[in-house]
Amino acid sequence: MAGLELHGVRKAFKGVQVLDGVDLTVAPREFIAFLGPSGSGKSTLLRIIAGLETADDGEVILEGRRIDTLPPGDRGVAMVFQHYALYPHMSVRENMAFGLKNARVPKPEIDGLIEDAARVLEINELLDRKPGQLSGGQRQRVAIGRAIVKKPKLFLLDEPLSNLDAALRLRTRVELAQLRQRVDAGVIMVTHDQAEAMTLADRIVVFNDRRIQQVAPPMEIYSRPANTFVARFVGSPAMTIIPGKLQNGSGHAAVRLGDGALIETAISRDGLPPGERIEIGLRPESVRVTRDGDVATTTAKVVLVERLGERSLVYAQLKDGTEITAEDSGLSTARSGDEIGLKIDGAAAHLFGADGTGYHRQDA
Amino acid sequence: MRAAARRWDGLLFVAPFLLLYCTILIYPLLKGIWLSLHRVDLFGQGTLVGFDNYARLIGDPTFGQSLINTFLVTLMVVPVLTVLALALALALNRATRDAAIFRGIFFSSSVLSVTIVTLIFRFILAPDAGLLGEIWQGLGWEPLPFLSHPDLTLPALAITTIWWSLGLPMMLFLAGLQQIPEDMYEAAALDNAGKWTTFWRVTLPSIRRTLILVVMLQTAAQLQMFGQAQLLTAGGPSGASRTTVLFLFEVAFGRWELGYASAAAEILFLIILGVTLTQYWLTGRDRESGR
Incomplete structure (x- = not known):
């Protein structure tokens, strides 16, 4: 069974087409990077999978279940936002527990899940702090932790490294790669940074002009670009x-x-x-x-x-x-x-x- | 030597503000305290009487009643006004044209003077031929004597005040709500939070400071209620709607007892200071851990 399937997804904002008939099949536990320039529709597609936007047409199916008709919280996906979107008035622990409480997970189980995630992400020391007292990198970990405790079938990462400085970005990239081995779920990461996509993803989906241009493993994208757009966009300096x-x-x-x-x-x-x-x-x-x-x-x-x-x-x-x-x-x-x-x-x-x-x- | 010169240079920059501040705030404040310690009318020098005015006030049932009235009307206005303003702000916090028009409409009552507002509410509340009276009669009930029954005059003042004051707190709440980043709501949606959970756990904590500000501003404003009481009911019947500021207005400009009125003003000042500081303290205690 496929992890995630997209069939004929279309989306227009005020008459402007942003996605035009997108089809994609993602294997379970696969790490996929959505790569493309600004405005190519990659973020919109991620938000459609998350349920934050509704597609005008098409289907989103996760592990055999159609999810595009469900509210975001019922889809079995977790998202890490570009600006983290942590609740500033809640402690780190409360931030991570919020979704579980809403899903009526018993308290002891919540505590266990948070402890596990905190250990993996090395944020045990921070559990009682507020997001305002954390550095950018720490907030990033908390945001990832908040996603992990939900044990989703699919992680959605929206430009997860773009708010970090260069040194931290490299370190977090390595950590994301390690983390990926530990979670039993697929990952879709939106990025416009080809180095991130090349180093992390099993397959890269290159977006441009409302459509998918190519879906392939990183080295194939590099050595066998499907068209001139992919050839120019991937590789620095450009071909x-x-x-x-x-x-x-x-x-x-x-x-x-x-x-x-x-x-x-x-x-x-x-x-x-x-x-x-x-x-x-x-x-x-x-x-x-x-x-x-x-x-x-x-x-x-x-x-x-x-x-x-x-x-x-x-x-x-x-x-x-x-x-x-x-x-x-x-x-x-x-x-x-x-x-x-x-x-x-x-x-x-x-x-x-x-x-x-x-x-x-x-x-x- | 040079350091001293520099200090004076700096003072020059703040001098215009200081001058204004002293003339219109500090001087009247001190003058008020000075007056409250004297028996004095509008003409001639007063005589120093120490705390006599304060002692008389404590024994004055009219003053006591006015304080009770003021507290009651404040208690009627502030919670309702806060909740209504927040509800309106939540309903109108969207970028549509309709919302913009309604924001304008709801704010428009705030720009009216108290004279116009009380005039409008005379037409609404008057039992004979008033709007509310007509509706009551249409439903087959006896119209309520809002402006003449001792139990109904304070609610009448409260209703008038709420209608008049709704605009500013609504705008403050709207400003607060617009500070909440959209992705916070998206995170809440992905966290399985329903409408109520989102409101209580995300929206309300995010506008906590605005909420405190609105409650403090409104409390301080309503404890000084004057125009509505004077124009709508003239404090009547038999003092049932006399607020503290109306009391000190009558004492100062009806009986010309400036010292006595000033003493009442000082007491009201201390009460307002005490209430707002208490609110600040109660709501601000956990601010250190908050953000």
């Missing part, structure tokens, strides 16, 4: 996507760029759309700045160099003006205005048809 001309021939596809350079890909010629117009996608790590003795695929003029320490990112322009992002060693000597040679690893290239659909090498 360079350049228009080119597909060359005749059989076997692997070869693409000629606007500046005349020829790139031999490892993608089978069969299965590509007809016509010679195609776009080629290159991640920065497959475009290297050449050293003495290297054979350059093409040459470019440096626009900007970003030195990240262990590597440098070189933003450059090909002869026909096309912008391309390349990688160089941390000790790169390239400076803006320089002419450089670029060695493009054609085997790592991706191709995109006129409709944006991605084509990748078989084994990637």
Whole structure:
């Protein structure tokens, strides 16, 4: 039996469509990340699952039971809010007990559940404090604790790390990953941070423009993006996507760029759309700045160099003006205005048809 | 030397406020105390009588009755007003156009002067030809003599006051309610909280400070009730609706006993101070642990 199923979920706010026919099946105990830019509908979908918004159309089914007609409290889901939404006038213990009391769980059982959760989250010391006396990271733990004690079938996390500072965010990310092993429930996390999605999720659901763009494990999202949106959105810095001309021939596809350079890909010629117009996608790590003795695929003029320490990112322009992002060693000597040679690893290239659909090498 | 100069510079900045504060607050306060210790009329110097005025007040049944009336009417007004204002605020706390219109309507009574308000309520409460009388008669009952029966004049004052004063507490509650973040209600919904549980456990604790403020402001205001009592019933019949401020008005500007009236004013001042401080203390004790 599937954990969560969404069938044809639609939602419009005042005539503006935010979700347009979303279908998704999540396995029990799966960790799913909803990734997408602001306004892509990912938060709305989370709120529809939680029952905080009603879908205009479609069904939400959790462990075989249709839940979109039920009030939020009866759905068997627990949510961790972006701003935690702890009750400021209640102690940590009362915050965690509130939902259980409302569900008429006996007092001794409530105490046991809170003790367990507090031990796991290391917040035993804080149980009698008010949220106002806690730091951001502690509040985050309490918010998670409040969700855990309810023993939900599904956890919903709305941008759970966005309010933490960088150092705490990394630590909490690791803790979330560990926590995830301990709870017997699925997790859906909304985020716009691809690093969070990549590191935590079993599968990533990429949203854009009212629809799901791709559902796949993190590495597949990275190495086999379904379309140009996913290709550009996931990966930092973004993949360079350049228009080119597909060359005749059989076997692997070869693409000629606007500046005349020829790139031999490892993608089978069969299965590509007809016509010679195609776009080629290159991640920065497959475009290297050449050293003495290297054979350059093409040459470019440096626009900007970003030195990240262990590597440098070189933003450059090909002869026909096309912008391309390349990688160089941390000790790169390239400076803006320089002419450089670029060695493009054609085997790592991706191709995109006129409709944006991605084509990748078989084994990637 | 330089430090002293700096202090005087600072004083210059607050001087306008201090001047105003002293002229319209501190001076009258001290003058009132001074007057209360004298036998004095509007003309000429008074003679110092010590605490004679206070001693007379304690034995004055009219003053005693006025204090009882004042407490009774305050007890009638404050709880009802608070509950009504909160109920209205809860009902109108939404971003629709209708809600905005009704907020305006309910607030509008507050901008009327007490003269207009009492005039309106004369038309409503008068047993013959009053609105309430008509309704009562329409139902086949005898109209109630709100403005002439000793047991009904204080309720009449209370009704008038509640209608007149509803706007401000309603607005204060609305402001308080709008401070509650929406996700708190969403968390409560996911926590299986019903409407009542949400109200008692989330909404009410969140506007606790506003609630305390409203009760304290209204208590202090109603203990000083004057205009309604003077204009609607003139304190009658036979002092049944004479409030303390009406009493001291009559003493000061009817009998010209400024010293005696000032002593009554000082006592009322101490009572109001005592009541509001007690309320503050009662409701503020657990503030340390709260947020």
